[in-house]
Amino acid sequence: MAETISRREFMRYALVGAAALAGGVVAGRYLPLGRQVIYGIRRNLAITEALVQMVDQTFVYHWAFEDLSGMPPMPSVPGPLIQAIEGEEVQLTVTNTLRDIHGFRVLGAPGDVGAGISILPGETKTIEFPAPEGGSYMYFDHINLPVNRVLGLHGPMIVLPENGNTPYSKPTPNVQRLFNDLGTTGHFPGEPWKPERTRIWLFNSIDPRFNEMAENGQPIDAARFREEVLPRYFTINGESGAFSSHNHHTVPSGRIGQPHLIRIMNAGMNSDSPHIHGNHVYLTARDDAAGGRRVEENVRFVDTFTSESGELMDWLLPMRRPPDIPGDERVPLRELIPEELALTLGGVRQSPLKYPMHGHNEVSQSAAGGNYPQGMVTGYEITGDLDGVDFPQSPASEKGGPPEAH
Amino acid sequence: MTLRNIPLRPVSNEELPEFHKHVCPPTFGGGPIDPVTPTRRIARDLAVNIGLDVPGSGRVPMWVLEDPDDKDGGQVFPSKPIRTVEGDVVHARVGAKLNTHTVHWHGIEPTPMNDGVGKHSFEISGHFTYQFATRQAGTFLYHCHKNTALHFEMGLYGALIVDPKKPDTPEARYYPEPPYPPGGPGYVRAYNPPWHVVPYDIEALWVPDDIDTRWHKLAHDAFMQKCNPDDPTAAENFTRDGILNDFRPDVFVLSGEARRADDDTPFEKAAVHAKVDQTILLRFIDASYSVQEIHVGLPMTLVSQDGFTFGVGPTGQYNRPIEFEPNQTFRLTAAMRGNMLVRPTQPGRFPVTIDFFHWISGRKLYTAKTFIDVAP
Numbered sequence: 187m188a189e190t191i192s193r194r195e196f197m198r199y200a201l202v203g204a205a206a207l208a209g210g211v212v213a214g215r216y217l218p219l220g221r222q223v224i225y226g227i228r229r230n231l232a233i234t235e236a237l238v239q240m241v242d243q244t245f246v247y248h249w250a251f252e253d254l255s256g257m258p259p260m261p262s263v264p265g266p267l268i269q270a271i272e273g274e275e276v277q278l279t280v281t282n283t284l285r286d287i288h289g290f291r292v293l294g295a296p297g298d299v300g301a302g303i304s305i306l307p308g309e310t311k312t313i314e315f316p317a318p319e320g321g322s323y324m325y326f327d328h329i330n331l332p333v334n335r336v337l338g339l340h341g342p343m344i345v346l347p348e349n350g351n352t353p354y355s356k357p358t359p360n361v362q363r364l365f366n367d368l369g370t371t372g373h374f375p376g377e378p379w380k381p382e383r384t385r386i387w388l389f390n391s392i393d394p395r396f397n398e399m400a401e402n403g404q405p406i407d408a409a410r411f412r413e414e415v416l417p418r419y420f421t422i423n424g425e426s427g428a429f430s431s432h433n434h435h436t437v438p439s440g441r442i443g444q445p446h447l448i449r450i451m452n453a454g455m456n457s458d459s460p461h462i463h464g465n466h467v468y469l470t471a472r473d474d475a476a477g478g479r480r481v482e483e484n485v486r487f488v489d490t491f492t493s494e495s496g497e498l499m500d501w502l503l504p505m506r507r508p509p510d511i512p513g514d515e516r517v518p519l520r521e522l523i524p525e526e527l528a529l530t531l532g533g534v535r536q537s538p539l540k541y542p543m544h545g546h547n548e549v550s551q552s553a554a555g556g557n558y559p560q561g562m563v564t565g566y567e568i569t570g571d572l573d574g575v576d577f578p579q580s581p582a583s584e585k586g587g588p589p590e591a592h
Numbered sequence: 593m594t595l596r597n598i599p600l601r602p603v604s605n606e607e608l609p610e611f612h613k614h615v616c617p618p619t620f621g622g623g624p625i626d627p628v629t630p631t632r633r634i635a636r637d638l639a640v641n642i643g644l645d646v647p648g649s650g651r652v653p654m655w656v657l658e659d660p661d662d663k664d665g666g667q668v669f670p671s672k673p674i675r676t677v678e679g680d681v682v683h684a685r686v687g688a689k690l691n692t693h694t695v696h697w698h699g700i701e702p703t704p705m706n707d708g709v710g711k712h713s714f715e716i717s718g719h720f721t722y723q724f725a726t727r728q729a730g731t732f733l734y735h736c737h738k739n740t741a742l743h744f745e746m747g748l749y750g751a752l753i754v755d756p757k758k759p760d761t762p763e764a765r766y767y768p769e770p771p772y773p774p775g776g777p778g779y780v781r782a783y784n785p786p787w788h789v790v791p792y793d794i795e796a797l798w799v800p801d802d803i804d805t806r807w808h809k810l811a812h813d814a815f816m817q818k819c820n821p822d823d824p825t826a827a828e829n830f831t832r833d834g835i836l837n838d839f840r841p842d843v844f845v846l847s848g849e850a851r852r853a854d855d856d857t858p859f860e861k862a863a864v865h866a867k868v869d870q871t872i873l874l875r876f877i878d879a880s881y882s883v884q885e886i887h888v889g890l891p892m893t894l895v896s897q898d899g900f901t902f903g904v905g906p907t908g909q910y911n912r913p914i915e916f917e918p919n920q921t922f923r924l925t926a927a928m929r930g931n932m933l934v935r936p937t938q939p940g941r942f943p944v945t946i947d948f949f950h951w952i953s954g955r956k957l958y959t960a961k962t963f964i965d966v967a968p
Contacts, residue, residue, distance in 0.1 A: 243827035373906030428614035459925035532618035533609030548741035556815020556834030
């Protein structure tokens with residue numbers, strides 16, 4: 187089995203609900219650990235380069251972070267997930283293996299790393315900082331902003347709060363009330379949010395003309411880049427189209443009443459307008475490109491919201507029973523819509539219920555100038571009813587529990 | 593050092609049908625599946641070719657969804673609004689007159705078969721009757737979800753408005769029954785105990801859009817990937833000469849009225865004519881591929897967004913209406929919707945501007961101007 191799993195599959199940025207996989211029970215609870223978790227935390231990172239294959243099989247030169255403690259080490263775009271608990275000392279050793287100056291910055295972190303640390307070619311720097319307050323973060327190369335970030339040097343960081351049942355150290359009253367109500371009220375029956383029910387959706391957009399300039403060692407003027415960049419590929423967690431739509435590290439999966447947190451990070455140059463089907467989502471936090479964090483006071487329930495270049499936002503996907511299915515809401519869906527759940531169309535069964543999330547600036551749904559929908563698209567799946575009974579023929583691996591370890 | 597490759601992950605044989613369906617959905621017709629008796633029936637056929645007048649530039653080809661039961665006003669851009677009433681069970685018969693299409697009821701949340709996304713269900717060949725409830729009163733959208741970058745741009749969209757029922761109050765008898773007439777009067781869902789509806793006198797549907805006229809010469813299936821069920825990810829399936837990543841709008845539209853990029857003539861069709869102390873309901877639907885910043889020279893209250901009403905019902909208890917000062921920025925991107933209430937207390941002509949910014953460079957592309965006229 188092992189040899190059928192590609193390096194990409196093994197090394198690619200992944201966030202799985204598999205605490206067991208990475209052995210992570212910390213402070214008495216499970217954490218949403220990925221395959222490439224840097225955790226605890228003393229790790230070596232390299233700033234390096236790689237050829238990343240796009241959805242149409244074209245290879246495009248990227249700058250990339252590499253986790254040198256990987257077995258064996260491999261670069262990835264986005265970079266590896268860094269995960270910590272608020273206040274925990276994070277120590278990252280970053281080596282610049284490239285021929286130009288690069289940098290490391292975590293927006294919203296305290297001290298030097300929050301402002302950005304420069305690393306000369308061949309230089310190694312040790313970066314230490316206490317994990318900031320609970321929330322979503324993006325780390326990136328801030329040199330020649332936004333060029334180096336967009337060309338591959340970015341990755342996600344998650345900080346969980348020391349206490350509480352929300353993803354935040356300082357939840358607003360409305361966010362606190364929302365998380366208190368999940369699984370305990372008539373309008374959100376089911377289960378509370380659990381940290382392992384988390385997905386990261388990290389967007390990027392790639393204009394290979396500029397990547398080629400980087401490969402050839404040509405300087406890229408940031409002002410010109412902003413004005414002329416014309417992305418040809420649009421990715422989520424480094425994948426596009428059918429790949430990002432069918433990767434369970436990206437796609438939330440669970441029964442009705444199993445809410446998920448989605449941490450959206452936009453490393454790309456374009457703003458987008460991500461739209462989710464089947465459920466509205468609560469907009470619980472937004473971070474601006476200057477590092478300002480805002481847990482929302484006024485927690486809107488939306489199906490589409492602006493994702494700005496360089497910015498982050500968190501969505502709470504309640505995984506409600508899709509509210510506009512006609513019929514008696516007390517009847518389980520497996521009894522209310524048996525014909526649909528039994529139907530197979532195009533060789534794909536209509537069970538479980540699958541819904542997309544995609545950029546509604548539909549231009550981001552293109553790849554190589556067309557080929558809809560091979561761009562910035564993924565989705566989620568509802569695998570069973572509230573009472574714990576799965577829809578017909580939902581494989582056990584789709585129940586929302588840990589996926590099978592490779 | 594030789595460059596290392598990060599290849600696409602391998603696709604297992606079990607995944608091949610999903611990967612194939614992602615770009616080549618099957619066709620299907622008939623419906624509804626798991627039928628429930630409807631309380632409202634609607635019909636739309638697509639795609640119908642019409643022309644959009646652009647002063648100084650002739651006509652731009654558009655595709656719209658027509659109402660086949662409306663021989664006089666069924667073919668318009670944006671496509672004719674659909675109105676239902678909160679609590680309705682809707683049967684929407686959609687005919688694909690030309691090619692295959694879908695309709696997605698944006699913000700309405702039914703099963704995947706009724707959600708109108710080909711890769712998670714099918715594309716309509718012939719006709720299909722979608723079935724969904726409209727349980728929330730608010731402003732929604734319907735649009736074709738095939739080759740969507742192009743089909744949405746071409747005009748295959750329209751407003752889907754879900755009206756609340758009338759409250760049980762003495763003055764309600766002076767108002768029409770829902771669905772309310774276009775332009776008002778009617779009731780809108782908004783925080784207002786105990787009924788959580790607010791009567792309005794005038795309703796305006798403000799739908800900003802932008803057009804890249806180069807795109808409007810393309811065919812329905814322009815730059816689509818080739819279907820290859822045995823090897824759906826093969827490099828040779830992909831088209832490589834497309835322009836659907838390159839959006840350069842040269843015409844700007846507000847609620848179906850068009851202006852060339854160099855024409856700053858105010859938009860007349862969207863202008864609102866009201867009287868002091870009347871209540872105006874502005875329904876915003878962003879149908880563009882730009883970022884918009886809207887400024888209205890009057891105080892406004894955003895009472896709902898994306899069909900859910902702030903402060904109302906169990907899901908609305910974590911939010912509240914948002915007050916806007918005169919000329920405070922209201923920012924929208926594609927497919928977002930908002931309902932604004934405006935109650936002018938003084939007469940005058942109040943300016944409205946909508947700035948369009950490029951979705952990548954952030955460069956300002958155009959400023960659409962209209963106004964709200966308030967008579968004493």
